[in-house]
Amino acid sequence: MKKVLSMFMYMGMGLFILLLGACASDDGGGEETGSVQLSITDAADHDFSEVVVSIKEIRAVPAGSEDSDGAGLPLIVAFETPKVVNVLDLVFHQELLGEALVPAGDYNQLRLIMEENADPLAPVNYIILADDPEQLPIPLDTPSGHESGLKIVGHFEVAAGEVIPVALDFDPSRAVVQSGESQKWQFKPTGIRVVQTEELLLSYGAVVGQVVVYEIIQDGVTTLAPVSVALVHAIPQGGVAPVASSAVNPEDGTFRLLLPDGIYDLHVTAAGFEDYSSAPALYEVIGGTDTDAGTLLLNSVSAL
Template sequence: MKYGFASAAAALAASLAMLGCGGGGGGIGGTGRMGTMRVSLTDAPACGYDQVNITVDRVRVNQSSTAADGDGGWQEIVVSPARRINLLDLTNGVLDELGQTSLPAGKYTQLRLVLVDNDSTHPLANSVIPTGGSETALDTPSAQQSGLKINVDIDVAEGKEADIAIDFDACKSVVKRGNSGKYNLKPVLTAIPVISDAGLRVTGYVSPTVALPTTQVSVQFNGVPVKATVPDATTGKFTLMPLPAGTYDLVVTSSGRVTAVMTGVPVVSGTPTAVNTAGIPILPPTATMRSVSGNVLPATATVRALQSLTGGPTVEVGWAAVDAASGDFGFSLPIEAPVKAAYVANATSLTFTADAAAAGKYTIAAASAGVTKTQAIDASVAVPAVNFTFP
């Protein structure tokens, strides 16, 4: 079941069992002070897949960031029966509530999302359907038995509710394994506090002309996407939520179009931020695309394409899917200049200006085990293979 942002956890009472465990004697520290944690699941867009399915068994939290699976202090939200969720149903502001539990008040620093294993009874508990392909089991990491770990900073106040959204980035989490026909789950997860039903979101419209699965709208901070989605296929509307309060860059990328960037987009808790209306949609100019490919070792590294606009900002314009067997990766990047506009509240028109100096100029950045390597490229001409090797 999928729910809007304001839906109540009570609607799931019949299908969820809420259980707190560990921390006996009135909870961690024995204070007896209790609060409530509610957890939802959401997703960024996936590239090249019709479905990305996971089966959720439970969510676990602990006040210790180093607590092992068998240590004390774990609190749980048990999903009973375990629920199979297509992450691609959770874009454009949709949250799927996993449940809530009462637990000792305090700061929680570790969260684990526990999935059901693929086995003979449920061989496709976790699976993908590649676009144009058939459903295939998604191999989960060996550490999955104890849950997919996220480092968090969650304050649960006495008598209050902490509302948390787990953002499961399907595009960055599914990795192809060469020509084997198999796929690995390399989970990319973040946990975002949900503070207000009204604010902490950005809404707007792209032109229906580019309201396609290949179009991605993201809000970024210092060149790192914080939330991304695909626009509605009919109206072009996009909703990015939940978001921490702050100031962001809105980035629109689409195959065959230049990159469009809107700077200085504010996010506040009280009201949503509308960057434009359906009457003045964002429509990036057409572009010629350049294929850029290469190899990275080890194949567990991540690779992305960055573009620096004159006077800032630097934004991520592409994320490469690295083949888990070979380490090969590839992008398709616009040759023509990106366009930029500043956010204006209650705008009656949009004026994006081409940044000619940035046309075709990119930085390919690879990261592995906390080390980042970069290579500048000029996509206005054929680009030789971009290769990285980490120790």
């Protein structure tokens, strides 16, 4: 009997040591980690019948490493064969790209490394115009996209031991533009939003709007100007914690929050401005539609 007990104690001790070893390897030798669940989705657009991108890998950029050339950044997903996606197939739906453990902390950017258009006659990144009777693919130029990667600006926070769903939300009307001189079509990273949600949403609605501030032109005349750096949060009616957060588009202050059906209060945080709440105004989100919140007007701290 003593031999049996000793054997079980030995086995238990061995299992305990193995578990300790596994925990140590999971957290990178003491570094706390969380899991990023990355998906891709798209806003509706009627100018294109296809917007096709070929993705090689996506990396997360910790706060403070925004100028990195990409080497050593935490890898979220890599594809042995580039992942080909027609983003227009994903209107109000998300497609999971991958999941990975990354160091816990704040992130201000994602790097989207894309396959290069090596053959202009057979592009792997391209658009097809909705009014093109011949439906010919037009190459989509991705400056630096196949080298250091497209810099997709957007804040998200990874908590230790938790799974954080993050979506790349394409807006074709802003992401795909035609150059004035060359008439070439280019891919702009400012047309992609980084949205952090409470859970991965297979289908959803959205609330859209623009964050603005009064700006004095001259002689006391004011106009509304977009806020280029701000975070928008959606809080369910009667709740206290946001279920989704997104940075505004730095070019025009617009945002789009992916949300399940429900009624929401919008909060905005931005350096140099008072925290904003839309209450008592609330916004109802219905699956498969965009709810327009209009303009959210911030007050400057210096003006108080």
